[in-house]
Amino acid sequence: MLATDLLARRATLSRSVRLLSAFRFEQTDPDRFYGALAADTVALVADLWTGATGTGPHGLTLLDVGGGPGYFASAFTDAGVRYIGVEPDPREMHAAAPRTHRRAGSFVRASGTALPFEDASVDVCLSSNVAEHVADPWRLGEEMLRVTRPGGLAILSYTVWLGPFGGHEMGLSHYLGGRRAADRYARKHGHRPKNDYGSSxxxxxxxxxxxxxxxxxxxxxxxxxxxxxxxxxxxxxPGLREFAVSNLVLVLQPSLEAGLQQVLLPPDRR
Known part of the structure; x- marks a missing residue:
C-alpha cells in the first residue's frame, strides 16, 4: 500500500497552475519548461518512494526511460540519486541549451521497448511523458517492470490523448482527429510537427x-x-477521465513473490 500523505500535501492548486502554465514554453523556452518539470519530477519520485518504503531516495539507482537532454539527469543527481538515462534519439540527448546544461549521470542510447538492462537491476524505473510517443506503450511498461527490482517502483506517467494537452504543439486541433490536426499544423507552419500523429x-x-x-x-x-x-x-x-485527466501517473511495485518466480523461470521463458 502506498501512503499518499506527502503527495497530498504537495498536490496543491498553486502547483497545478504553475506547472500547466509552463507547458506553453516547451518549444520557445525549454530551460523554463523542462527545468520546472525536472524539479517537480524529483519531488514526485521522492514522495512516491518515501510513501511506499518509508525511506528517502538518496542513493537509489533510477533508470529514466526517455531521459531526453539532461534536465532530469542534473536534478536527480543533485538529489543524490544515481541517474541512468535511456534515449533512442541522439538529437534529444543534446537538445538542452548550452548555457544551462551540464552533463550528469549516465546515458544509454536504446529503445524503451527493449531495455539493455538485466532483470530487477534498478530501484526505480521512471518514464515521464514518453508512452504517448511509443506505438506499443504497454511493451514499454512491461520492460520497465522487468528491470525494476522487487519492492522497487516503476513510475509510468503519460499524456492522455483526449486531454487538453494530448495534441502537444498541435493544440486543441487534435480533437478534429490526429492526422487532420498534424496536416493542419504542417500547412500552417510549413513543416510537420515534432510530435507527428502516427509516427511520433x-x-x-x-x-x-x-x-x-x-x-x-x-x-x-x-x-x-x-x-x-x-x-x-x-x-x-470512466469517460470523464479521458478529457479531465491531462496526464496519468501509474505507480507499480513488483512484489517479492513475482521476483522469486522470475528468478526460477528458465532463461528462455523470462
Missing amino acids: LFAVSAAAGLRWAAGTGALIAAFPRYHPRWAWGLTRV
Whole structure:
C-alpha cells in the first residue's frame, strides 16, 4: 500500500497552475519548461518512494526511460540519486541549451521497448511523458517492470490523448482527429510537427493504461499528475477521465513473490 500523505500535501492548486502554465514554453523556452518539470519530477519520485518504503531516495539507482537532454539527469543527481538515462534519439540527448546544461549521470542510447538492462537491476524505473510517443506503450511498461527490482517502483506517467494537452504543439486541433490536426499544423507552419500523429505521437487513453496496469498485479496507485489532490477522484470516472485527466501517473511495485518466480523461470521463458 502506498501512503499518499506527502503527495497530498504537495498536490496543491498553486502547483497545478504553475506547472500547466509552463507547458506553453516547451518549444520557445525549454530551460523554463523542462527545468520546472525536472524539479517537480524529483519531488514526485521522492514522495512516491518515501510513501511506499518509508525511506528517502538518496542513493537509489533510477533508470529514466526517455531521459531526453539532461534536465532530469542534473536534478536527480543533485538529489543524490544515481541517474541512468535511456534515449533512442541522439538529437534529444543534446537538445538542452548550452548555457544551462551540464552533463550528469549516465546515458544509454536504446529503445524503451527493449531495455539493455538485466532483470530487477534498478530501484526505480521512471518514464515521464514518453508512452504517448511509443506505438506499443504497454511493451514499454512491461520492460520497465522487468528491470525494476522487487519492492522497487516503476513510475509510468503519460499524456492522455483526449486531454487538453494530448495534441502537444498541435493544440486543441487534435480533437478534429490526429492526422487532420498534424496536416493542419504542417500547412500552417510549413513543416510537420515534432510530435507527428502516427509516427511520433499516438492516441493513448487513460482506460487502456489503467487496464494494463491492473492486469500486471503490481499497481499500487493511479492519479492525475498535474491536478490538485481534491481532483484525483477523476481517475475513477470512466469517460470523464479521458478529457479531465491531462496526464496519468501509474505507480507499480513488483512484489517479492513475482521476483522469486522470475528468478526460477528458465532463461528462455523470462
